[in-house]
Amino acid sequence: MIASRLASAETRADYESIALDYYSSDHATTRNFDDATADYFRTRTEDYQELLSQTTLDIGCGRGQYGEYFPNVNLGLHYEMDTSPSMLSMPRQHRVDGTIRGSALRIPLPDDSVDMTTAFLFDPFNVLPFALEARRVTRAGGVFVGTLPSYDFASYFRVRNDLPVDRTRFVDQHGHAHVLESHISSDSELIARFKNARFTQVQAIPIMLQGKRVPSKHVLSAAAFYDIPVASLSIITMLVCR
Numbered sequence: 001m002i003a004s005r006l007a008s009a010e011t012r013a014d015y016e017s018i019a020l021d022y023y024s025s026d027h028a029t030t031r032n033f034d035d036a037t038a039d040y041f042r043t044r045t046e047d048y049q050e051l052l053s054q055t056t057l058d059i060g061c062g063r064g065q066y067g068e069y070f071p072n073v074n075l076g077l078h079y080e081m082d083t084s085p086s087m088l089s090m091p092r093q094h095r096v097d098g099t100i101r102g103s104a105l106r107i108p109l110p111d112d113s114v115d116m117t118t119a120f121l122f123d124p125f126n127v128l129p130f131a132l133e134a135r136r137v138t139r140a141g142g143v144f145v146g147t148l149p150s151y152d153f154a155s156y157f158r159v160r161n162d163l164p165v166d167r168t169r170f171v172d173q174h175g176h177a178h179v180l181e182s183h184i185s186s187d188s189e190l191i192a193r194f195k196n197a198r199f200t201q202v203q204a205i206p207i208m209l210q211g212k213r214v215p216s217k218h219v220l221s222a223a224a225f226y227d228i229p230v231a232s233l234s235i236i237t238m239l240v241c242r
């Protein structure tokens with residue numbers, strides 16, 4: 001009874017339908033993901049500086065996170081791609097040389113055309129055809145960097161909220177729940193998939209929320225479930241593939 005009532009209050013959605021809500025500060029867990037990623041890059045921007053000054057492509061870019069993750073970097077040619085027109089038309093904090101409305105599963109760019117390919121929170125399209133496309137467009141010597149909600153955090157959230165393992169839930173400002181496709185993977189699955197796509201070096205790096213950040217109630221509850229401090233809970237998996 002409760003389950004059927006819940007189902008009727010939910011909509012199967014895509015990101016276009018939640019684009020205007022997605023970046024609200026009310027979505028504390030997603031903001032925790034963004035903050036953890038920004039903190040990670042803050043101390044490592046130098047590692048990527050050279051590639052960032054060449055050709056970059058951000059896939060599933062949303063509103064575009066380069067301004068937040070790589071402030072003060074002189075970007076070379078920077079392209080962004082998303083299926084959602086509303087996401088693509090949001091104002092950016094950084095320069096963009098071209099936007100592409102299209103699918104991560106069929107990237108309309110030639111082979112080996114990108115030096116640094118990124119996909120932040122790419123769980124909507126974390127499937128083998130995307131890994132193959134990321135490999136195809138990224139030149140040898142370049143890098144693909146992607147983030148996902150960590151398997152431990154996201155699987156706990158889904159079980160707790162009675163969601164299938166490949167779905168997440170987003171509640172908008174009117175309290176309406178949208179159910180979205182979201183593929184999470186264990187580190188070993190991710191590494192195997194991106195190696196199958198012919199990346200030779202694949203690293204999956206756990207990222208925690210730094211102490212100065214305020215954890216969302218979901219992050220607190222996951223840390224309590226695993227009986228570890230928030231600072232030890234990986235909330236993001238950073239995938240680095242060469």
Ligand SMILES: C[S@@+](CC[C@H](N)C(=O)[O-])C[C@H]1O[C@@H](n2cnc3c(N)ncnc32)[C@H](O)[C@@H]1O
Pocket residue numbers: 015016059060061062063064065081082083084087102103104105119120121122123124125
């Ligand atoms: C979880 S959001 C992340 C947005 C942004 N990268 C960020 O970190 O804020 C996922 C984004 O992927 C886009 N998306 C979903 N499926 C896609 C696909 N098949 N190809 C390209 N973009 C897609 C959505 O429209 C959305 O903007």
